Amino acid sequence: MSIKANYHTHTPRCKHASGAEREYCDKAIENGFSILGFTDHCAWPYEDGFVSTYHMELSDLPGYVEAVNAVRRDYAGRLEIHLGWECEHYPAYMSWLKETKQRCGFEYLILGNHFDTTDNGGMYFGRCTTPEHLRRYVHMSVSGLETGLFRCFAHPDLFLRSYVGFDRHCRAASLELCRAAKALNIPVEYNLLGLINCAGMPEGMLRYPCRQFWEVAAEVGVDCVIGVDAHSPDRLDERAEWDEAAAFLDSLGLNRLERLEL
Numbered sequence: 001m002s003i004k005a006n007y008h009t010h011t012p013r014c015k016h017a018s019g020a021e022r023e024y025c026d027k028a029i030e031n032g033f034s035i036l037g038f039t040d041h042c043a044w045p046y047e048d049g050f051v052s053t054y055h056m057e058l059s060d061l062p063g064y065v066e067a068v069n070a071v072r073r074d075y076a077g078r079l080e081i082h083l084g085w086e087c088e089h090y091p092a093y094m095s096w097l098k099e100t101k102q103r104c105g106f107e108y109l110i111l112g113n114h115f116d117t118t119d120n121g122g123m124y125f126g127r128c129t130t131p132e133h134l135r136r137y138v139h140m141s142v143s144g145l146e147t148g149l150f151r152c153f154a155h156p157d158l159f160l161r162s163y164v165g166f167d168r169h170c171r172a173a174s175l176e177l178c179r180a181a182k183a184l185n186i187p188v189e190y191n192l193l194g195l196i197n198c199a200g201m202p203e204g205m206l207r208y209p210c211r212q213f214w215e216v217a218a219e220v221g222v223d224c225v226i227g228v229d230a231h232s233p234d235r236l237d238e239r240a241e242w243d244e245a246a247a248f249l250d251s252l253g254l255n256r257l258e259r260l261e262l
Helices: 021-030 058-074 091-104 131-145 168-183 193-197 211-220 233-237 239-251
Strands: 005-009 035-041 080-087 108-111 188-191 224-227
Touching: 005 080, 005 108, 005 224, 021 035, 021 058, 021 233, 035 058, 035 108, 058 080, 058 091, 080 091, 108 131, 131 168, 168 188, 168 211, 188 239, 224 239
Parallel strands: 005 035, 035 080, 080 108, 188 224
Antiparallel strands: none
């Protein structure tokens, strides 16, 4: 039987998810997953004392590590569990992130580049509407991939969410992102949460996952994975969405990885 792995799972510590670690694990087993990776939104040591509504607090970090390691022990033999973190590329904190990854024993980090430089006033990349916004997303994302800290590029097409029409600027941005990921051997993630997050958006906006982006990804030949981006355990129930995503990526001829090398 094919391995079914989700390397993108959250916990309530990020302030916008729900469900205990055990609930996610039980749902994963119920729905035929062999691998579950926890990647809650990372804590940042904001120098100005900013309190994010989007990331866990630094004080929650020890409890997060302990909780994931606990279910890893308890579910041994039933579910392969990994400890990860989803992080932006915030240049001021990359050295801190590298040290924290080693100190806490994170097995992997995924790049989820939501904000430009910081979420304390930085632009949300899901609201890109101009070519300059696209260029900024590409610059910050490629620079993040080049740090060598990240094992996967989560929702790489987030920048197309609010953009109207897949124009030459969108294609150029998609090409640069995919070429960088391929050169660095970093798979890109087809993100199932986008299907929900973009429902009801105004007509004409590209949304994500964006078909044209994935056609470019196939053209470049970058590796890919499917990510549930689960913010509640019941998201792991969405078997039909997973199967449709797998069929779509396979139809494009993309190399879809069942397992990440951590």
